[in-house]
Amino acid sequence: MKDSMKTWAQKALALMMALLLITGAVPGLAEQTAEEIYTEGMKYLKGDGVDKDLNKAFLLLKQAAEMDYAPAQYETALCYQFGDGVEKDEEQALAWLQKAAHQNYDKAVFWMGRVHFYGWLGFDFDVKTAREYYEKAAELGNVEASIQLGFMYETGQSVERNYDKAREYYEKAAATHPKALSHLGFMHMNGWGVPQDDEKAVALLQEAVDKGSVTYLEHLGWYYEKGVVVQQDYQKAIELYQKGVESGLGYYHTLLGRLHRDGRGFEQSYEKAMEEFQLGALANDPEAYINIGHLYKDGLGVEKDEEKAQQMYLAAYNAYYQSTHRLNVWLIIGYLREHGLGIEQSLEAAHSVYERSVSLDDSRIGMYHMARFYENGLHVEKNLEQALALYKQSADHGYPDAYVKLGIFAAEGLGMEKDLNLAKEYFTQAQKRGAEGVEELLKKYGL
Numbered sequence: 001m002k003d004s005m006k007t008w009a010q011k012a013l014a015l016m017m018a019l020l021l022i023t024g025a026v027p028g029l030a031e032q033t034a035e036e037i038y039t040e041g042m043k044y045l046k047g048d049g050v051d052k053d054l055n056k057a058f059l060l061l062k063q064a065a066e067m068d069y070a071p072a073q074y075e076t077a078l079c080y081q082f083g084d085g086v087e088k089d090e091e092q093a094l095a096w097l098q099k100a101a102h103q104n105y106d107k108a109v110f111w112m113g114r115v116h117f118y119g120w121l122g123f124d125f126d127v128k129t130a131r132e133y134y135e136k137a138a139e140l141g142n143v144e145a146s147i148q149l150g151f152m153y154e155t156g157q158s159v160e161r162n163y164d165k166a167r168e169y170y171e172k173a174a175a176t177h178p179k180a181l182s183h184l185g186f187m188h189m190n191g192w193g194v195p196q197d198d199e200k201a202v203a204l205l206q207e208a209v210d211k212g213s214v215t216y217l218e219h220l221g222w223y224y225e226k227g228v229v230v231q232q233d234y235q236k237a238i239e240l241y242q243k244g245v246e247s248g249l250g251y252y253h254t255l256l257g258r259l260h261r262d263g264r265g266f267e268q269s270y271e272k273a274m275e276e277f278q279l280g281a282l283a284n285d286p287e288a289y290i291n292i293g294h295l296y297k298d299g300l301g302v303e304k305d306e307e308k309a310q311q312m313y314l315a316a317y318n319a320y321y322q323s324t325h326r327l328n329v330w331l332i333i334g335y336l337r338e339h340g341l342g343i344e345q346s347l348e349a350a351h352s353v354y355e356r357s358v359s360l361d362d363s364r365i366g367m368y369h370m371a372r373f374y375e376n377g378l379h380v381e382k383n384l385e386q387a388l389a390l391y392k393q394s395a396d397h398g399y400p401d402a403y404v405k406l407g408i409f410a411a412e413g414l415g416m417e418k419d420l421n422l423a424k425e426y427f428t429q430a431q432k433r434g435a436e437g438v439e440e441l442l443k444k445y446g447l
Contacts (some may be wrong), residue, residue, distance in 0.1 A: 009054025034069035055317065060084030065096060067086055070105035094121045105392035113145065127158035144175040147180050154192065163193020178211035186216050189398060190364060196398040198229045210386060214247040218255060234265025250283020270301025286332045289316035293341065313342025330357035331365050347379035364397035370407065384415030403430035404438065411445040420447060
């Protein structure tokens with residue numbers, strides 16, 4: 001009843017405003033240009049210098065839209081799509097969006113891409129058509145479109161993976177959008193299409209944060225946690241993770257929980273860790289469920305409960321299928337499969353998932369896990385040469401633990417001639433990248 005009364009009131013207000021506009025009873029408004037009316041409407045939409053009023057904003061924006069003003073047509077489409085100041089109407093939303101796109105308004109063209117990418121407004125999910133709209137929007141100067149295209153080429157979504165093209169799109173957008181800097185930093189961190197360079201990665205990630213980006217805060221935080229090419233600073237890492245939480249990215253609670261659990265930057269507390277992990281679980285973060293499972297499994301801060309632990313691992317498995325915020329979701333399912341946590345153990349399935357993480361995400365961690373399988377003959381025939389090649393590939397992408405393995409292989413002559421000098425070089429690289437346990441290995445091999 002309340003919703004119907006609200007709809008009736010909105011329609012009555014719309015009719016009254018339209019009559020006032022036609023008769024010129026609203027002083028000065030009838031003589032305003034479309035751009036002036038649009039500007040006023042946007043003020044009410046955003047609460048910029050006036051009290052936010054979605055109903056008034058919609059009426060003004062639609063009036064400007066009817067005067068064939070493309071920016072107003074685009075905003076009117078969004079009002080209809082999301083029900084801002086007017087009842088949701090996908091048909092009207094699409095009609096106004098297409099009007100703006102036909103005028104080559106870059107934001108509308110980009111949004112047409114999103115509509116097809118996500119299957120909104122009655123369209124089926126269509127990445128190819130989305131990419132075509134993104135390309136057109138990028139040509140029109142839309143920065144968001146350039147970033148989206150960069151990501152598609154980086155990850156191989158509907159196109160063959162092409163790091164050079166990804167970098168070109170990111171660099172095109174980086175001058176005006178800090179998110180592009182985050183992506184460029186991530187490419188340098190992983191050595192994707194560029195030489196692996198932690199210093200360059202940190203510089204780009206930090207510049208992005210300084211300019212307001214909240215993309216890949218966890219990776220910059222990792223550098224400060226480990227002290228890789230920067231002075232180790234847990235408080236700096238905590239600040240970055242808290243910034244992630246404040247921006248609405250709930251999985252940063254999991255990262256904070258890990259620090260509470262390990263007593264890094266916080267006084268060690270399993271109870272505080274559990275609180276943060278539970279908040280991460282509310283955001284459906286698979287790693288949050290896994291960490292809760294570990295606490296129950298080992299009885300840390302809670303009563304030991306194997307059944308609850310397995311329930312959490314299963315929840316992580318299920319959450320994996322809905323997780324889109326990180327590239328390592330394949331690794332999570334591989335970990336659960338390999339160790340039989342919450343689901344039947346299957347080394348074959350784990351190997352398949354790790355392999356997929358490499359082919360789809362070019363994951364340096366996936367390369368490392370595949371190397372482990374060849375090193376130890378897990379599901380596959382033991383092959384130290386193949387393991388060595390994969391560890392090298394992972395290390396070339398900057399993964400610290402891969403350098404540790406290469407050091408061990410060189411020190412013991414596994415898959416290669418024994419070379420203690422080379423082993424020391426690998427261990428030194430591992431240490432620089434924050435790998436743990438290297439001092440003990442140096443002592444073990446007399447290095």
